[in-house]
Amino acid sequence: MLGTAVMLGTPLLLAALGETLAERSGVFNVGVEGYMLMGAFGAYAGALVTGNLWSGCLIGIVSGSGLALLHSALCVTLGSDQIVSGIGINVFSWGATSFIFRMMQTLGMPMMGLGTFKLVAIPIFSDIPWLGPAFFEQSILTYLGYALIFIFGAVLYRTRFGLKVRAAGEDPLVTESRGVNPIRIRYVSVLTCGAMAGLAGSFFTLVWLSAFSEGMTAGRGFIVLGIVIVSGWNPYFIFGACLIFAFVEALGLKLQIFYPEIPYPFMLMLPYVITIIVLALRRKVVPPKSLGAPYKRAG
């Protein structure tokens, strides 16, 4: 069951890392859900068209980033409302993926995707009793996720770029006065977020299932937003938070088998209920000061 949790937690992890960077730079992405959905569809369709899982994955990443570029153009350049843009992106992605998916069906595109990435056991580590198989018999994307925790942590806290990102999210005006362009920093951060969410979306159609279904991300992008807050905008805490949420989901699936007398809808609503409860309990976290506020360059 822990293995299932790690599996279910991987897309949350990937997207939450990206969203943490974006929010640290001051941009809120309600559209993460949409990036993920578009990424899932892009990866499914891309893999089918090119006949290669890796290029499918790449197309998933590009699909997510494309939407993130739109979000940046509207919110960072034009200074429009980030939440409205995020809602628009979600509705748009839902519509676009369903529309194109159904169009492809009528043109005879197969329902099933190309296939999935194989699970790879890492020698030695996967022999650790109990924990080994759960954490080290996963797909390549999960291992990538592990590595990215440390990469994002290091970039955010140990590099000049990370310092600029944090500065842009706290006080873009002061950042600008020190000769750093907060607009550019925000663009890079949001595009990275889109790429990560697109990768997370690819996980759904290239690892989890070898198929696409309409609205398949089912609000996980919103849970990601909750995870970012719960982990206090800190990449190192994100994996733990993701595991908690994924564990609840895995628990729900497991309980269905052992307690069939409890109707399954109540199990499946658990992750959402838990998100609300955890957000209510952990309310002392302080967000980046300029999160959600557009920045207009002087002159």
Next chain:
Amino acid sequence: MYTAILAVLLGFVIAAIFLEASGLNAFDAYSAMFLGAFSTPYRTAETLIRASPFMLGALGFALAFKAGYWNIGVDGQLVIGTIAALWGGITFTYLPSILLIPLIYLLGFLGAGAWSLISGFLKAKFHVNEILTTLMMNYVAYWVVHYLVYFPWKDPEVFLHQTIPIASSANLPILAAGTRLHAGVLVGLGSAFIIYIFLKRTRLGYSIRAVGFGPDGARYGGVNVSRTVMIASFLSGAIVGVGGVGEVLGAYHLIIENLTYNFGFIGIAAAMLALNNPLGIILSSTFFGFLITGSLYMTRGAALTIGAVQLFVGIMILATLVSPLIAKIRKKKTGPVDRQ
């Protein structure tokens, strides 16, 4: 107004690109859509029926938005409204219509209001981000209605997953013979005017707008901010719930699982297109009603429509953002503050 017109035009243009790209003639599609929505009295009535839940969803969203509260849980609150309506319609069947229908409306109002108040309470008392909690509540509502449709209320005589129908005494009267135009449409219209006056002319409406302009200023002016936020969240959900009631009593008389799914987001889009003006919402939601009804007649039947309409609605929400310059010329209308 300029923003809305620009957004609609941009929406049509971008959607046309999508249509052309998928091998359809956009001009034919649009004319079929217009004829589909308005060519006969029946179809015009369908457009108005479709618009009704969007209108109430948009009004609910707008009311909370005036208080600086983002109610993105409209979709779930519509679901709760339908649940309350169905429960009332199968439980109090001994009452005459004249009592039963108002009672069911009250149930939907209170039920969805209470549902929405959960997020409002967490926001007001614990500063929990309402954007996230209202979104999460949507998914909880979807699973609740799924449970009811598949288990306790499932109609055993029908193969499809749908609930038993409400008592016929709970059905709303039909306004025009030969159509499905039901009295719930008038409830939507009436609510728009009531909310317009409520926000402009009452003390509570004034407090709500004061909180939206800035909680600190409102507090200084003697407004109880956290109480106002909770009232706004309750009323917002309650108005949306009324829309859900109309769908069951007026349009369907039973629930299938995805009866109103995504209607809430279309409602939010309608509110944004109208810049949260209750009277503007009448127009914008009728426009979205036209979009949905018309698209049924557009091309290649229903298989493509739901996605295509969502696509269109999404583009339109985004298009309202492209014209911030025009919007800024009109004076500062909305100032949502205190986001976290």
